[in-house]
Amino acid sequence: MEPDVSVETGCMIRIAVLPVGAIPQAHLRDYASMLVRHRHVDLSSISSFYTEHQKSPFANQPWDSGTLRFKFMVGGSPLSPWEDFQSHRKILAVIGICHCPSSPDLQLVEEEFANACKGYSSALVKRCFAFCPADSQVEETEALMVLNVAVKLEFSVFLQLEDCDVQIDMEKRMFKWYPRMIVLQGQLGSAIMLPLHFDGSECYPVTLWAKPLLAMLWLAFVLVGDIHYFLFPLEDGGRRGDNLILFPPADHQTQQFHLQTMMQDIAASLLMEFEKWVLRAESSGTILKTPLDSQTSLSSEEVIKAKKRRLGRAQKTIGDYCLLAGSPVDANAHYSTALELARLTGDFFWYAGALEGSVCALLIDRMGQKDPVLEDEVRYRYNSVIVHYRKSFMQDNAQRWKVSTLSFELEATLKLVRFLCREHAKEVVELLMTAADGAKSLIDASDRLILFVEIARLFGTLGYQRKAAFFARQVAQLYMQQDDSLAAISAMQVLAMTTKAYRLQSRATLTKSLASSDEISDGGKLNPQSVVTLFESQWSTLQMVVLREILLSSVRAGDPLAAWSAAARLLRSYYPLITPAGQSGLASALTNAADRLPSGTRSADPALPFIRLHSFPVHSSQVDIVKRNPGREEWWLGSAPSGPFIYTPFSKGDPADSNKQELIWIVGEPVQVVVELVNPCGFDLTVDSIYLSVHSGNFDPFPMRVSLAPNSAKVIKLSGMPTSMGPVTIPGCTVHCFGVITEHLFKEVDNLLLGAAQGLVLSDPFRCCGGDGGVILFEGEIRDVLISLTNAGSVPVEQAHISLSGKNQDSVISVVYETLKSALPLKPGAEVAIPVTIKAWQLSTADLDSAGGKNTTSMGRLSKDGSSPMLLIHYAGTTVSAAQPLLVVPHVGAVASIMYICFVSSFRSLGPWAQSGATDVNSSPVPPGRRLVVPLHVCVLQGLSFVKARLLSMEIPAHVSETLPCLDKKSSNLISGAKPDSLVKIDPYRGSWGLRLLELELSNPTDVVFDIRVSVQLENKMKEDQSTFVVDASDFGYPETRIDRDYSARVLIPLEHFKLPILDGSFFIKDSKSDANQGSSRSSSFSEKNTKAELNASIKNLISRIKVKWQSGRSSSGELNIKDAILSALQTSAMDILLPDPLTFGFKLAKSSIPPADIVDLPKEANILAVPPGSKGSILAHEMTPFEVFVRNNTKEMIKMKLSITCRDVAGENCIDGSKATVIWAGVLSGISMEVPPLQEIKHAFSLYFLVPGEYTLVAAAVIDDANDILRARAKTNSPDEPIFCRGPPFHVKVIGTA
Amino acid sequence: MASTGCFIIVSKNDIPIYEAEVGSAAKKEEAAHQHQFILHAALDIVQDLAWTTSAMFLKAVDRFNDLVVSVYVTAGHTRLMLLHDSRNEDGIKSFFQEVHELYVKILLNPLYLPGSRITSSHFDTKVRALARKYL
The missing domain is CATH 2.60.40.10 (Immunoglobulins)
Structure with a gap:
């Protein structure tokens, strides 16, 4: 079978195009592409090359409208055993292509070409085109050109020349000659007229010398009087045959022109050869055989039949040649005869062949016409062709000789499909499905390959992209079975074509228009393309298979970049579906591919990690100038520019709209952008360098190196410096990872997260990898943080004060102000780290909703910044120069429990303020101070949640025993300072009557494990000294309760030791504390009102002593805030717990x-x-x-x-x-x-x-x-x-x- | 019952929202991939064919090797596609009709977002039972 067959295939002249000598691939491709443009050569254009030697057998050749069609077989093609059957299968001409710079010896080239031609016995015309000859080669070919002029006429020589010196000399000077040195410059077609006069009485050889020799030197004889041109090449009269044709080095257009002329020449030569062949066949007959013809001897009747058959076959073949010669009318006549004879002799195979030829002739004859009658005719005849091919299928032949007419039947089907493709989709699909079914019966694997290629192409023509992709993948699989690198390259290329249908396109192949349409969308609104891409992962099984095949084929084909890109896409899009071992395999595939790539290679498809924008540094406006009151020690108090309003109407009213943050950066000042990186895979990921990618060109990013543990996230600060005024656009980050440079766009990740929120994409990498960047705290979590302040200015900071403002101020438990105080004055460049303890606040219900809801874009977390407390840092220098720019960069270091809190800030240059500040200074002895407002970026996640609390009672009667040893034991314990052994250790002899237990039910909705510890502050009173003995029950060895993720657990808190020793009115006095001396606050009177107040106070006191602490992992710990819950649980029975029986x-x-x-x-x-x-x-x-x-x-x-x-x-x-x-x-x-x-x-x-x-x-x-x-x-x-x-x-x- | 079969529901956005390998043949992963590829490719033909007829059951629309794709298109252009190797057209038609009923019930669920993946295990059980019954 052959690829790319159509009804018109029958009229195409096959020309083998062979590289001769060594040719670089790129040049060969270039030359070949120039050549294949000349697929059609009009008969009218070749008339000047054509000489009618005998009467042409193509009587009805349309010289004015006809065309010769060529099919170039670049690289040659094997001989077909069926070339007698269909003449278009013959290689009728050979064109060699030689690149002179890489083949210096032209002699060798010629020999090689001659050898190559030997393989094509059917070739009638052979030419070798040598491109780009060097001067030396040209010198060498300077040759004598002999022109036999035997026409007795006065004529002029018309020279069409290149821009070169031409020296024309006439040997013997037989006619009047006006020798002139002609220098021609300029364009193609510039011509000189050499008026030559000669009387024509004798035949003189005219010798022209040309230097350098130009293969494209033409002589045009303009016959004076009779206006008629004829052009023919100056033949090389030297030792060389006419096969090697040198193309002078010239621009592309010129070469095209030369090539066109040469093709016209070849066309004319072929036409003349066809004429010769047909004339010979008509006169002497010809033997035509196909592999189908068996070797058996024939009986006499069969001999007669065979004679007729032979005649029919000859007629069919002549018809073929007529078609090739561009004469469909002649062809049709011969085919009609052939059909008649084939039908008489029952030669179905040849009948079908002739019928096919006749359809071709019909179509060529009516070229360009759109006629439903014609269409029906073609369809009818082709169906007949298919039927006859099927008829000629003989099981016997197929098995014994391994020849089958099935491929002809399939080819005919494909030809019909290609013809019908334009309009009749349904019929085409039907035919193609039948053809696909035939694949199983095809003997030759390459036939199957061709069949699938053709089916895929035809489906593609129909617009059935998915069908086309399906068959393309079949093709790729067949290629992959071949197990050599060339086949693998083909497989890779074929698979690359399927990526569109499977929505797997590499970003490199996505069109520019798409990229520009992406630019338009903003504000979180998705454009349609993005929405489509969100659906991509839905056919994930298919996509993974295809990507894996692309990876495999590109590895085999030795294309490391394609392999890298495929592995990257596979890893990035489908990591949740790949086992950790598979992920590591892909990682090593990436590394291996990168080893073969030159360093600095870029790939359009990003791999890992996922990167999203976390937050921006604070505004420059947050560094304010504060006028200092010299009379006040604490000048910062009351200095906030609050104005008369608590809320200023001009402040940003909508904190949720943080997408539109106005950022102003100052040229020359380093700025930072915080991004979050995630490695959702099971291997260690090292990002060799990452920096902000800026296309606007006015920003210098600083690269940094990051490594990410398996399944982890990191928040990092990427810095850079604006270099010139204007908007800075940061679409993403440039990442050097796995040896290749890629660009990771923030927008893509945002789309991904949006998709994940809608359940469209597989998973959200940021959700499955909880970050260790300590910004994220669970509710009630307590962490120590270091905030380091650096004086980036040029004068020492003499005074500094930190205060808190904003929401959730009380979440900052402690700030070690002394550290800052003791570090003053802070010299330029000096740094001070201030320990701060933060306890994460409770989330409000609204926060919980947004956390669990749709707010999943990268800005979603940021929008909660409004709830972060603000650090107000007032600072000042002492001298006038303090008004110069100071740069204090607070950032966060690490303490024992390492935490990177993610707030970034830097001081801004004072700019114009510096000037005014300096003038102010002259009038006032105190330079102004400055105020820096830094939000403490804390992101609070929902942690353990409280479900309910209830009171349980436990009653176990005690055993009566002989002694009262508990007294001794207790007292000895107390004396020795040891603590009671346990809170609830029930001794059966002691019993436990009226013991109350507080049961807390807690659930863990997070994805980490929590360990719960209950602690109760105990007080033991001893009468002797009235002292309070407070015991922390957590030291009792009371076991921790572990709550796994998505589970709930109950924690029991015994309320045994809360009973007060004495029942009297003192409990009902308002201000009494239970740990105060009970005896002194004696009161005999009380009222109902007092009872209530006192009880409440006692209960509060009781509750405050119950603490539920949790720990998660190594670094997170905190306390559960459940006071209200306990209060409500205890409200009803508090009296029973607190008060002893009388x-x-x-x-x-x-x-x-x-x-x-x-x-x-x-x-x-x-x-x-x-x-x-x-x-x-x-x-x-x-x-x-x-x-x-x-x-x-x-x-x-x-x-x-x-x-x-x-x-x-x-x-x-x-x-x-x-x-x-x-x-x-x-x-x-x-x-x-x-x-x-x-x-x-x-x-x-x-x-x-x-x-x-x-x-x-x-x-x-x-x-x-x-x-x-x-x-x-x-x-x-x-x-x-x-x-x-x-x-x-x-x-x-x-x-x-x-x- | 067919020895091989793959049933898939494709939403009008060309997304598979339900997949089930039905049939008694040993399930090879490679084969499952191949089934999906064939079904995916058949969407092209369904797309054209759906508008040429008013019937919901489009019968066998595509085939590859021995596998036949039968398709049922609902009014909302959700496509129920079955890949099978048997020729029991009546059974397939009944199967489709009953699965359509089930699908409509899924659609009636106010918590189901049309076009999203069907995760109901009840649906899955029912579909497999229907497959055993009719195919």
Whole structure:
């Protein structure tokens, strides 16, 4: 099969164009492109070269309108076995192309050309064009040209010459000659007239000498009288044959002209050769064979048939030649005969061939006509052609001789498609699909290749880009199977053509118009093209496959730049879909490609990192001149130019519109732009250099080097200096990474982010890589920051003061002013780093909305700058020269927890102020100071969020034990200064009655892990010294709670130690603090109002002691602000938590222990009768067991009451009273009247005798007589008559023994 | 049931909004790519063909090797495309009609942005069940 076939192919004369000698590729391409322009040579233009030797067989040749068509096969082409069948497959001429500078020896060239021609036996005309001959070569070819003039006429010689000296001499001087030295200069076609007169009585050779020899020297004989031109070349009469033609060095246009003339000459020669061939074939016949003809001998009948067949085939071939000669009418006549004969002999293959030729003849004859009848005719005949080719397909042939007519059938299909392509899409698609189906049956792989190429091209003609791309990719795959670099180059080029359909175009191939239309869009509005590009990743599977194939083919083809670009696009657009190993593979592909590229190579397609504009430095207007009041030490106070209005109507009203920030930079002052870089891939990325790319030419960017860890982001400051007045446009950054220089445009990343917000592109690299540039803090995060101030001016700064203003001022916890003070005076160039502690503020709901919502453009984060606190730095020098420009560049360094806060600022030159300042100074002894306003760029992210809080209670009864060891233990602990072992360690013997736990539910919506630590500031009161013992519960070894991302967790805070030791009115006094001396603030009167206020104060105090701290990663830590939440959770039950019961009860085994003397030292939880873990003394059944019950009065009044003790078994039955009592007792158990003095304890002894072993519960209860108001309030009762009933917690008694 | 099949829904912006490999053949990644390439290429033909008929079911519009592309175009110019190797046209038509029903239900969801990717697992399950039923 052959590429690029059409109906008209049948009339094209095939010419092999061969490079002769060594020719640089570029030159060959150049010469070949000049040549292929002469595809059509009009018959009218060749008449002067044409000589009719015999009567032409092409009787109906249209000399005035006809054309000879050429098809140039650059590089030659293999001989086709089918060239007898279709004469247009023959190579009918050979043109050699020689580049003289690289082939000095013309003799060799000629030999080489002759050798090359041997391969083309069918070639009728051979020429070798030698371009750009050197002078030496020309000298050498200075030759005698012999012109035989045998016409007896008076004529003139018309010379068409190049701009060169021509010396014409006449040998023998046979005719009258006016020798003249002619110097011709100027243009092509400048002519000289040499009037030559000779009588023509004899034939004289006329010899012309020309120097240098010009192949393009023509003699035109203008026959006087008969106005008729004929032009013919001066033939080279030297040793050289007429094959080598030298083209003088000349401009392109001249060479074109020479070439055209030569092509006309070749056309004429071919025409004459065709005539000869046809005449010979008509007279003597010819043998025509195709690979289809089998070798079998023929029977006699078949011989007759064969004779007729041969005749038919000859007629068909003559028709072919007629077509080639540009004479469709003649061709048609021969084809008609051939068709007749082929049909008679059943020679379907040749029938189809002749039919094809006749269609071609028809089309050539009616060239340029648009006629539906003609179209139908062509379609009808071609369908017949296809059918006949199919008929001639023989399975036998296909298998035995590996010859098949399928390719002819497919070619015919493609020819028809190409013809119909213009209008009949549906039919074309149908035909092409049929043709594509034929691919499987094609034997030759290269046939399949050609078929797919043609199908792709035809779909492309139809406008079916995706179809074309599909088949182009098939072609590329076939090329890739060939496994050599030339095929790989072809594959690469073919794939490059598919990129448009798959929306993968390299930026290099995008048109300029697109780029200019990009310029128009601004203000975040996308132009349609950008929107389209956002959809690109939707066919990501296809796109990745194609890019990978481009990468593979370009690596094989040895095109490192194409490989780099493909790998870069793959990595940049599809990194979320590529495994880390694949990403690293691409990175090394980039590096490998860059190794083969010269350094400094630029690529249009950026790779990594992603870069976006973060923020701009502060305005110059933020450095103000402040008039100093010499009388005031602190001159900066009240110096802010606020005016009478709190809000000035002229200040920027809309902080959200930060896209339109007005920036003024001053020539010669370094400025900085903050950008954020992201490496979303799994390998370390080193950016060799990055700097702002400025096209306006008035800015000097300073490059810097950055390295990015895997999946990380960095905020860096890029600096530069404006060099001249005018607008500065910074479209992006120039990046030298992976060995290639690329430009990264901010706008592209903005579009990407916009797309990510709409879910159109795969992912947002900036979202998946949380930056470590410490601008980003979680809510409540506390960080230490260093702000360094540099005196960039020329005089020392004598005074400086930092103050805060703006929103969220309280987020700056501390500024170490002393550091600044001690560093003064700050000499020029000196630097001081001031530690500042920042606690990130809470986000408001509006902030949260915008963070989670659409506000994702790069400016989105910046718009929150309005909420950043401002640092106001007032500073001044002492001398007059202080009015000269001072440059103080605050920037942020690092402290132990490294943080780069992203605020950039620099002082501006005073400019005209400097002058006025100086004059002011003369009148006033105090030079003005200056004020610098620097926003502290802090971006607060939503951190841990609080879901809800609730109070839980836990009740575990204590076991009665023999001793009261807790007293000793507590006191020893307290004495030794050790801390309690735990906040909530439940000892089963101690129990935990009425223990309240505050449960906080927290959720982690971020993508980092948080560790939560709860700390409660404890106070332990000891009566002896009334001192407060504060313990930080976080030191208790209380475990951290880890909350993974997107999870929530509950944190329990025990509220055990908050019970106050004494219940009295003091809690209800307004200003009392719980850590103050309780005893001194004694008050006996209180009111309802006081109760509330006091309670609130106590609750606040309680809450303030609960701290929930979090830590995330190594450097982030902070505190959760949940005061309000706890308050609401505690509101209802705060009394229960804070206030002790008026009476507390406790049981103890009195068997062997001596009651301790300092009973009053019982801790506030008096029911703690814990035993050490070792002495879990149990009670034996059938044994009298003495018990003691303790009753403690927690109030400051005497309490009279009646105490009762009950004992219950596991079933809850009273086992002391009743008929089924299982416990016998000694002593009083009920109605014990006792009076407990304030803050004292009374014990009451009794004994129990357990008959049945098992679990028992002892409960003490009391009815208080004559309760006072405090008790009533505590019991929440208002009625004075109601008895107040106090019940102690249950105590477990375990009785062992046999029943 | 067809041994190979790939079902895809292409929005009117020529974006695939739903993809499913249906069929019993072993799923090779390479084959899946090829399926997508064929379907992508067939869009060109659908684009022209859709305007030549009032029927939604366009039958087999394209083929490559043994694989046939059948297409159903909704009124909103969303294209349901099926790549298959069987010739069960009635089954395919029923399949398309039922998937269209499902797609309309998706469209009725006020939270679904027309033209965006269909992520409903319920839809996916239903489509696969339909594929087993009809193809």
